[in-house]
Amino acid sequence: MGNPSGEPPEPEDDDERRRRERDTEPIPRVRPDDGPQFGTGPDFSDGPSYSDGPAYSDDIGYAGSERRAGTRGWVRDPDQGPEISEEELAGLRVDASGMPLGPRRVLPLEDEPTSLVARYLFPTERYRGEWKRHKISLATPLLIGLLATFVLGYLSGFLAGQEVGALTTVAVLIWLGIMGWVAWKVADWYFDRFILTNKRVMVVNGIITRQVAMMPLLRVTDMKYEQSPLxxxxxxxxxxLESAGQEQALREVKYLPNPNELYLRVVEEMYEPQAVEARLGKEAEEAKADDGA
Incomplete structure (x- = not known):
């Protein structure tokens, strides 16, 4: 449409004209193949393509991996399998019998039982180990003996100063009785054993009257161990230990040393007896080979 007044349009200043030209200028479209463009800034087209992930030189690639077109970064070849460290691989290596060749999480088993335990094993039973209770079980009697020594010693000296010989003798006899009780507790701790075989678990204790409690491994339905902060x-x-929901004489065994180690041994004997036999056979062969060398 023309100007209705017929008057010529007023001339535009330079700033207004440049602003109008800038607003009407078409926005250039950037194709993905052109790479990032930043106007008159530095050209990044020769650098790594951001759509393909970070670029790595050919000498820094991962083992068993390759750079594939249309993928992000390095892609591991499926035929190579997952990456496994040497330590993990050592734990997965097995021999012909299926036994692991890597380091074991349990200590070697003892070869022969002591004379105290051997009398309670039948000929076809395989001995796996025996353990005394932890020395913390002696804390109470030893503390009582130490306390009695100080108290009765002081009392005996005081009574001796008062020239009361009869009472001093009584204090000494009381001290001897307490120390005899402490010695009895220490001897009872020494003869108390927790025993593991390929057939059962046993607890043998007692000095004059011997007590033998046992539970077949096949009847153990649940087993756990508990540890206090101490x-x-x-x-x-x-x-x-639980056995078919029944109350057993061997249900609770306190103060066992190295409970995690012992737990692994019992569980392995319950669920993988063939593996235990194979490992023991292999260890025996290696021992013979070392003796022969």
């Missing part, structure tokens, strides 16, 4: 610090725990 038990975790001193490495002892309490074993709790």
């Amino acid at each position: 038990g975790r610090a001193l490495n002892y725990g309490t074993f709790v």
Whole structure:
């Protein structure tokens, strides 16, 4: 449409004209193949393509991996399998019998039982180990003996100064009785054993009257061990065994040393007895080979 007044349009200033030209200028479209463009700034087209992820030189690639077109970064070849460290691989290596060749999480088993335990094993039973209770079980009697020594010693000296010989003799006899009780507790701790075989678990205790409690491994339906904060610090725990929901004489065994190690041994004997036999056979062969060398 023309100007209705017929008057010529007023001339535009330079700033207004430049602003109008800038607003009407078409916006250039950038194709993905052109790479990032930043106007008159530095050209990044020769650098790595951001759509393909970070670029790596050919000498820094991952083992068993390759750079594939249309993918992000390095892609591991499926035929190579997952990456496994040497430490993990050592734990997965097995021999012909299926036994792991890597380091074991349990210590070697003892070869022969002591004379105290051997009398309670039948000929076809395989001995796996025996353990005394943790020394923390002696804390109470030893503390009582120490306290009695100080108290009765002071009392005996005081009574001797008062020239009361009869009472001094009584204090000494009381002290001897307490120390005899402490010695009895120490001897009872020494003869108390937790025993593991390929057939059962046993607890043997008693000095004059011997007590033998046992539970077949096949009848153990549940087993756990508990550790208090002090038990975790001193490495002892309490074993709790369940058998078909019945109350057993061997249900709870306290103050067992190295409970995690012992737990692994019992569980392995329950669920992988063939593996235990194969490992023991292999260890025996290696021992013979070392003796022969």
